[in-house]
Amino acid sequence: MRSSESRSRNMQAVRGKNTKPELVVRKAAHSLGLRFRLHRSDLLGRPDLTFPKWQTVLFVNGCFWHQHANCARSKLPKGNKEFWSTKLTRNVERDRRNYRLLEEQGWRVVVIWECDLHRSGAIGLLEKHFIRSSI
Ligand SMILES: [Zn+2]
Known part of the structure; x- marks a missing residue:
């Protein structure tokens, strides 16, 4: 059984701040020695890093909420299609x-x-975008 503490941690994850994928990227950036700041509120969209x-600003995007194009994870739920499509289209436009x-x-x-992130791992992705792109 889940403790109420772990449940509230889950709720935090659901709300989108300090979600696990973001933590994974942060940890990887640290281990590569990349210096970064978090959630700068003076920048549009408060970039994750x-x-x-x-x-460079970096966003760690959930495939569903940000509607990753041609991705299986971005499929809309069967019910309430119109609601979801309006809501998510707005996210994508923003x-x-x-x-x-x-x-x-x-x-x-x-x-x-x-x-x-699941496929390539955070280190590989960061190396692609930072280390290798500078050569
Ligand atoms: Zn995706």
Whole structure:
């Protein structure tokens, strides 16, 4: 049986802040020696991680909530399709707008998708976006 403490931890995860995929990415960034800041509220969309040295903001996106294109995890639930499609379309439009404006402000925007995280691991993805891209 679950303790109420672990249940409230789950609720926190559901709300989207400090969710597990994000923690995994953070830990990996640490181990690669990348310096970052968290949830800068002065930036649009409060990027999960910001890497000042790399002029890069990074979002760790859940495939469903951010509607990862052509991804099995982004499939809409059978019931209430219209509700979900309106809600999630709004999320996607907001993401697009945020990314575009951040880029206009000179940031490089990196999105790490939940499913890629499962497939490739955080270290591999970060190396691709940071270490290898600088060579
Ligand atoms: Zn996905």
